[in-house]
Structure formats: structure tokens, C-alpha cells
Amino acid sequence: MSRSSFFRLEDLAGFRQAAYRVFGTVLLYPSQERIKNLAHAARELERQSRPLVGFAFFPEWQRFLSTLAGRGDSATADLEEDYLRLFVVNQEVSPYESSFRAPGNPALTMAALDGEYVAGGLSMATSFSEPPDHAAVELEFMSLLCEQEGEAWAKRSVTDALRHLEREAGFLDRHLSRWFPVFTEQVGFRAGDSFYTSVTRAAHSFIEHDRALLSAFLEQYRQEAVHG
Amino acid sequence: MVSREGPSGRAEMKVLVCQKLETFGSGLDLQAIKAWFRDQTPEVSFQIQPGPCCERAWWQKASLSEASGLVLGLCSRDYSMAELEAQARKAGLDPFGVEVVNLGSYCAQVSAKPQATEKAKILLKAACARAEVFPESRPDSVKPVLSWDHTVSRRSLFTLPPLRYEPVASIRKESCISDEGCRVCANSCPRQALSPLEDGPMTCDKSRCTGCGACVSACPQTAIDLPGASSKQIEAQIAALVNTDSASLYPRAILFVCRKSAHVLDDLARKGLSYPPNWIPMEVPCIGMVTPTWLLHCLDLGAAAAAVLPCERDDCRFGQREVVEGRIAYCREFLELIGGTPDSVRLLDPLDEERLASSLKDLPVREKRAGGNGHGEPPLFAPGASAQTILGLAEQFASPLDRTLMHPYSPVGVVTISQGCTACEACVHACPTRALRVQRDTESMSLIFDATLCIGCQACASICPERVVRVEKVTDLSLLAQGRFTLYRDSEVRCQTCGAPIAPGAMLKKITALLGSHPAVPAITRYCLSCRGVLTPGPATVEKVKGGEINDS
Numbered sequence: 001m002s003r004s005s006f007f008r009l010e011d012l013a014g015f016r017q018a019a020y021r022v023f024g025t026v027l028l029y030p031s032q033e034r035i036k037n038l039a040h041a042a043r044e045l046e047r048q049s050r051p052l053v054g055f056a057f058f059p060e061w062q063r064f065l066s067t068l069a070g071r072g073d074s075a076t077a078d079l080e081e082d083y084l085r086l087f088v089v090n091q092e093v094s095p096y097e098s099s100f101r102a103p104g105n106p107a108l109t110m111a112a113l114d115g116e117y118v119a120g121g122l123s124m125a126t127s128f129s130e131p132p133d134h135a136a137v138e139l140e141f142m143s144l145l146c147e148q149e150g151e152a153w154a155k156r157s158v159t160d161a162l163r164h165l166e167r168e169a170g171f172l173d174r175h176l177s178r179w180f181p182v183f184t185e186q187v188g189f190r191a192g193d194s195f196y197t198s199v200t201r202a203a204h205s206f207i208e209h210d211r212a213l214l215s216a217f218l219e220q221y222r223q224e225a226v227h228g
Numbered sequence: 229m230v231s232r233e234g235p236s237g238r239a240e241m242k243v244l245v246c247q248k249l250e251t252f253g254s255g256l257d258l259q260a261i262k263a264w265f266r267d268q269t270p271e272v273s274f275q276i277q278p279g280p281c282c283e284r285a286w287w288q289k290a291s292l293s294e295a296s297g298l299v300l301g302l303c304s305r306d307y308s309m310a311e312l313e314a315q316a317r318k319a320g321l322d323p324f325g326v327e328v329v330n331l332g333s334y335c336a337q338v339s340a341k342p343q344a345t346e347k348a349k350i351l352l353k354a355a356c357a358r359a360e361v362f363p364e365s366r367p368d369s370v371k372p373v374l375s376w377d378h379t380v381s382r383r384s385l386f387t388l389p390p391l392r393y394e395p396v397a398s399i400r401k402e403s404c405i406s407d408e409g410c411r412v413c414a415n416s417c418p419r420q421a422l423s424p425l426e427d428g429p430m431t432c433d434k435s436r437c438t439g440c441g442a443c444v445s446a447c448p449q450t451a452i453d454l455p456g457a458s459s460k461q462i463e464a465q466i467a468a469l470v471n472t473d474s475a476s477l478y479p480r481a482i483l484f485v486c487r488k489s490a491h492v493l494d495d496l497a498r499k500g501l502s503y504p505p506n507w508i509p510m511e512v513p514c515i516g517m518v519t520p521t522w523l524l525h526c527l528d529l530g531a532a533a534a535a536v537l538p539c540e541r542d543d544c545r546f547g548q549r550e551v552v553e554g555r556i557a558y559c560r561e562f563l564e565l566i567g568g569t570p571d572s573v574r575l576l577d578p579l580d581e582e583r584l585a586s587s588l589k590d591l592p593v594r595e596k597r598a599g600g601n602g603h604g605e606p607p608l609f610a611p612g613a614s615a616q617t618i619l620g621l622a623e624q625f626a627s628p629l630d631r632t633l634m635h636p637y638s639p640v641g642v643v644t645i646s647q648g649c650t651a652c653e654a655c656v657h658a659c660p661t662r663a664l665r666v667q668r669d670t671e672s673m674s675l676i677f678d679a680t681l682c683i684g685c686q687a688c689a690s691i692c693p694e695r696v697v698r699v700e701k702v703t704d705l706s707l708l709a710q711g712r713f714t715l716y717r718d719s720e721v722r723c724q725t726c727g728a729p730i731a732p733g734a735m736l737k738k739i740t741a742l743l744g745s746h747p748a749v750p751a752i753t754r755y756c757l758s759c760r761g762v763l764t765p766g767p768a769t770v771e772k773v774k775g776g777e778i779n780d781s
Binding site: 007008009010012053054055056057058059062063153156158181204205207208209212213215216217219220 | 320388
């Protein structure tokens with residue numbers, strides 16, 4: 001029997017919420033303060049991640065956390081330079097979904113995303129400068145959906161939890177899984193053996209795993225529902 | 229203390245053998261195996277200690293975090309796979325790259341100590357060869373599987389059900405040529421799990437994929453990965469199983485065992501139904517991935533026999549037993565054709581243990597040849613591998629080359645073209661192995677066929693607009709030996725203005741016949757695209773081409 005046999009779904013949702021949040025935040029501009037906070041969070045998550053050893057993404061996750069934790073005490077000038085070169089000034093790789101899915105008409109993608117966010121009971125904060133199709137925003141949205149799912153499990157509301165799970169799976173299918181793999185590939189190609197290559201690879205690995213896990217989970221629940 | 233950095237400066241492969249094997253069954257001489265490994269492969273760290281089959285906390289003594297790869301030689305299959313996978317992940321190892329060899333039922337329980345020890349060396353060496361070339365699994369090459377194999381209680385509703393992972397096929401986009409129309413993998417998949425996306429790339433539907441590996445064997449570009457059964461791993465393992473030096477185990481025979489049927493060999497061992505130690509088992513995810521080329525390749529490398537042990541029909545991932553039977557039938561007929569022993573290739577019955585043991589009793593006699601098969605170790609998955617294997621065997625059995633075998637499971641095919649070809653090259657672009665090519669000179673164009681590259685996939689025949697291309701699943705030794713030859717030749721009509729090629733003569737004839745007296749015909753048949761400008765129907769076109777100089781009458 002697997003170690004994850006008695007993994008509480010509430011805890012799993014909590015972990016996924018944290019993971020999506022970290023992946024989202026790490027794809028925002030790497031200011032000294034932000035990286036310091038992320039490194040602190042990574043050290044905390046490293047301690048809490050031991051029960052996840054049975055999951056396929058664990059080695060990648062572990063490597064990602066130790067890389068991130070290791071950045072806490074060092075200067076971030078190199079990260080800032082890489083970030084600007086890759087995603088902002090030179091825009092060697094676009095971190096926006098619309099660049100991959102509808103390069104000629106970004107409004108279409110953004111409108112679809114706005115719809116998703118509203119349906120999830122959320123809206124973009126006006127203080128936030130990035131458009132709704134930025135990788136960080138989409139990952140943050142997944143984090144919020146996981147948070148809602150976790151709350152539903154905590155309240156023992158299976159129906160609500162499943163509704164959130166369906167929404168998470170749908171969002172991954174309709175958005176992140178459609179463009180993030182190509183984005184990861186391009187970052188790897190442009191950035192070589194850099195921090196952002198390992199970040200996007202770990203995030204891609206996690207997203208791919210999460211999508212497959214949600215699909216398997218929902219399928220099981222559907223079968224259970226059919227067979228009573 | 230073993231360090232990650234070996235003498236070569238690289239991380240080390242670790243072989244961990246359960247110490248109980250010293251006394252299990254007829255026992256293994258573990259110290260002899262260790263000494264042999266030290267001599268043969270000093271870069272491998274060899275450790276004798278209780279394995280996961282005997283001790284739950286085995287990993288505490290194993291220093292797994294210092295290994296680059298792991299091979300476990302165990303006395304039985306009584307261990308928790310989930311626990312093993314978790315420990316591997318914890319140590320930073322990919323669980324699908326961890327090789328587990330059941331030395332108990334494959335060696336210690338079925339053979340006397342000296343033979344069992346020799347066999348164990350071969351199996352461990354082959355497992356190391358597999359582990360060394362393991363391409364790390366990717367996020368898209370595994371799928372989580374949850375199983376509620378019990379009544380769902382209220383508590384279990386709020387906990388994650390037991391989770392395990394299964395390997396699934398994943399496509400390396402950089403190698404895949406589905407955007408050129410290749411559908412070989414999709415056609416080989418018994419579950420319709422592979423299909424191209426609208427914009428080109430082939431994708432695998434994880435929920436349908438059973439991990440049988442049929443696509444891995446079929447892909448002409450070796451663009452498909454299946455963790456634990458990648459083409460490189462299979463190739464390395466077969467070569468090591470056949471070629472690892474062990475004078476006492478000769479002739480050798482390779483037994484491809486479906487993982488679901490591995491327990492059948494364990495049962496034989498438990499019941500004392502022994503078979504010659506020369507049968508070296510090689511577990512594969514499914515017999516559906518074992519092609520005729522694999523089986524013949526073993527013989528070509530020097531094995532006396534190759535056999536397959538499938539699972540029970542109802543349980544099969546591949547689900548097409550008639551295909552497996554057809555492949556075996558082809559191999560046997562081919563061996564008969566070239567003067568070999570048909571019985572060198574066998575299909576075994578997993579349901580009848582007595583019969584299975586007796587099927588393994590006799591081995592065909594095979595003389596040991598010095599220096600391998602005389603033509604090096606041909607790759608198993610490269611284009612032309614089937615032809616190379618077939619010709620290699622024909623040479624070994626001194627077969628005349630005027631032999632042909634028409635068979636639906638022939639791994640090679642022959643393309644013929646009947647009258648009416650317009651040399652449009654659609655077949656050339658559709659061919660996934662580049663068996664069809666066009667060669668041009670100033671006067672003519674030729675359609676060249678390389679018989680050694682054709683896999684008989686029918687892609688050329690199905691795309692031909694004239695329906696003149698025919699593909700036969702036939703093994704024709706003389707054509708294979710001949711290699712390339714011209715299938716069709718035509719004149720190359722050139723532009724009367726600049727001399728650039730316009731089209732083959734037959735195509736222009738066909739266009740003329742189709743368009744009849746259409747005024748554009750003279751322009752099309754005499755001038756290249758650049759010189760005739762943009763064509764519009766009607767006399768204006770001719771006028772434009774003429775430019776006031778060329779009289780079209």
C-alpha cells in the first residue's frame with residue numbers, strides 16, 4: 001500500500017495551494033524582498049513535504065525547493081537580469097498565454113480568463129500590474145481554487161469539493177496545460193541551465209502531474225457515483 | 229563508503245543483492261559475483277545486504293542517495309513496490325529507472341549453484357546496461373492510478389486513495405514526424421491512445437494508454453518513450469543478455485516474459501519444475517511490443533533460441549494475441565526459408581505449467597562463433613535494423629538470396645509501381661523511413677526505393693492519388709541485398725525560358741489530358757512557375773507568358 005493511502009484530501013489541497021502560489025510568485029519580478037520571502041517559504045515547505053515522498057513529482061519538487069531556499073541569502077542581481085532579459089525587456093520568451101494561443105488577438109484569451117476568474121468568484125486586483133494571462137496570475141488562480149477546495153473538504157462538503165476539483169481540472173485543461181509546456185520548452189532553450197529553467201520545469205512537472213491526478217481522482221468519484 | 233563520484237569522476241551505479249540468496253534454493257555464490265563485477269565493471273558499486281524482499285528497512289543500509297542508478301537482485305517478489313518507489317524518489321532516483329531482478333526464481337530455485345551463479349551475473353549485468361541508458365521519465369510519461377479496491381467508507385471519502393504510477397507512452401516532439409503525415413504509432417496502438425492534434429504533433433491519451441509498448445517498437449523514428457522500456461534500454465539489455473561473457477552458459481536463449489506472467493516462472497521454480505539455465509528471462513511490459521525483428525535479432529547476435537511467454541488472454545494490455553501468434557509464425561517460416569531451425573522461435577503457454585516446462589527443455593544446437601555475428605552489433609531500432617537482422621541470419625545459415633517469403637507479419641515490405649505513375653512524389657513525402665526518394669539529373673528524375681528501409685506500412689500506397697503504388701509484406705532476400713534500386717524513371721521537362729524543371733513528363737501528359745484544349749495548357753507544359761507568372765484562366769495568361777515574344781500557335 002502506498003504511503004499516500006491515508007493522505008487527507010484537505011491537506012493535499014493545502015499543499016497544492018502552497019505549491020501553485022510559490023510557482024506563481026517565483027514567476028513575478030524577483031525583487032530582493034520577494035526572493036527572501038520565497039526562500040523562507042521554501043525552507044518551510046521542505047520540512048512539510050516529507051509525506052509527499054510517494055508522489056512522482058517529489059524529486060523535482062525537492063530540487064526546486066532546495067534551489068529556491070539556497071537563493072535566500074544571495075544577491076538577486078543575476079536573477080533580475082535574467083528575468084528582464086527573458087520576460088520583460090528582450091521578451092525572449094513571453095510569459096503570457098495569449099502569445100501562445102492567440103498571438104493576433106490577445107483580448108480573446110484575456111476575456112476567456114476573466115470569465116474563468118469571475119466564475120471562480122474572483123476578480124483581478126486593480127493594484128496588480130500584470131494582465132490576466134500572465135503565468136503568475138494563472139498559477140495564483142489555481143492556488144485560490146485549491147484553497148476553496150481545501151475549505152470544502154474541511155467542512156466535509158463532498159459536493160462542493162468536487163465542484164472545485166472540476167473547476168481546477170477544467171482550468172488546467174483549458175489554459176495552463178495548453179501553453180505552459182511550450183513556455184517551459186522555450187525558457188529551457190533560451191535560458192539554458194538557469195534558475196528560470198529549473199523553475200519552469202518543476203512547475204510544468206507539477207502541473208502535468210496535478211492534471212493527471214485530478215483526472216484520475218474525478219474518474220474514480222464518477223465511477224463510485226455510478227456504482228453507488 | 230561509496231561515493232557518488234566514482235573513480236571515473238562520474239556518479240556510480242549501485243548493485244544491491246539480497247544476502248539471503250546465498251542460501252536460497254540451491255544458493256548463489258555472491259562473493260564470486262561480487263568479484264566478477266569488480267573485475268568486469270569496477271565503476272559499479274556492489275553491495276550484499278538484506279533486500280526489500282527480506283527486510284523492511286533495507287534502504288537504511290543502502291546509501292541510495294549516493295547512487296546514480298540502482299539494480300536490485302532479490303530472492304523473491306515479496307516486497308512493497310510503493311515503498312520501493314518512495315525510497316527511490318526520496319534518494320533522488322527515478323523509480324522507473326530502478327531495475328529489479330528476481331534472482332530467486334530465475335536462478336537460485338531452478339538451477340544448480342554454479343549455473344545459477346553464472347546466470348545471475350548475466351542478469352545483473354544486463355540490468356546494469358538497462359539502468360545506464362535509462363532516459364529519465366518525463367511528467368507526461370507516467371500516469372497516476374488511484375484504486376479504491378474496497379467499499380468506500382466515510383473516512384476514505386476524505387483521504388486520497390492508494391496511489392501508484394504507471395508508465396505511459398510519451399512522444400519526443402523533436403524526433404516525431406507526425407507533421408509529415410506519419411501514423412505508424414497510431415496504427416500500431418491497440419487502444420487508439422495515440423492521435424495527432426489538429427496542429428500536427430502526435431499526442432498520447434493517458435487514460436487510454438495501457439503501456440503495452442507496441443508503439444515504441446513500431447515508431448520508425450524511435451520518438452516514443454515508455455519509462456522502463458525505452459528503445460535504448462531494450463537494445464542494451466538484449467545485447468548484454470546474449471553477449472555477456474560466460475562460457476558455462478552456452479548456447480544461450482532469450483525468454484521474453486510479459487510482466488504479468490512473470491509469476492508463472494516463479495510458480496515453476498516453487499514447484500521444482502526446472503528448465504535449462506540457458507534460458508535467460510527478459511521481462512517486458514507486454515509481449516505486444518516484441519516484434520519479429522527482436523526475436524530474430526537475438527538469434528543474429530548468437531542466441532540459440534528466442535521465446536515469448538505472454539500473459540493470459542483476458543488480462544492482456546495489448547489484447548491482440550493473433551498478432552503475437554502471427555509474428556511468431558513469420559519468424560518460424562523465415563527460419564525454415566533460410567535453412568535455420570524453426571523451433572528456435574517459440575510461443576509458450578502460460579496456462580499449462582507442465583507443458584511450459586517441457587517446451588523449455590530442449591534447445592536447438594548452435595555452434596559458438598568467434599567474434600559475434602561478423603557484422604558487429606547492429607542497432608535494434610535504427611532504420612534498416614530489420615533488414616540487417618534478416619540478412620545477417622541469411623548469411624549465418626548460408627542461405628541463397630533467391631528466397632522470398634510473403635507474410636502479413638513480415639517486418640519489411642516491397643513497394644512496386646504499376647503503369648500510370650505521374651511522379652507526383654506524394655509517396656516520397658509520406659514515407660516515414662525515407663525508403664522512397666527522388667533523384668534528379670538534367671534529363672530525368674528517378675524514384676529510388678531502398679528495400680532495406682521499407683517497413684511495409686502502406687503510407688505510400690494509401691496516399692497515392694493515382695492508386696498505382698502497391699506495398700507487399702514480403703521478405704525478399706535478393707531485394708534486401710540489393711538495397712536501393714530505381715522503381716520508376718521519367719523525363720524531366722524543363723522551362724523553355726530559364727531551363728528550370730517544370731514537372732515530370734507523365735505528370736504534364738496527365739495535366740494536358742485533363743485540361744484538354746484549355747488555353748493555359750501551353751503555358752503550364754512549357755514554362756516554369758516563375759516564368760509563366762500567376763496563372764489565370766483564359767487567353768490573358770498566354771498573353772502574359774508570351775510577353776509579346778512567344779507565339780503560342
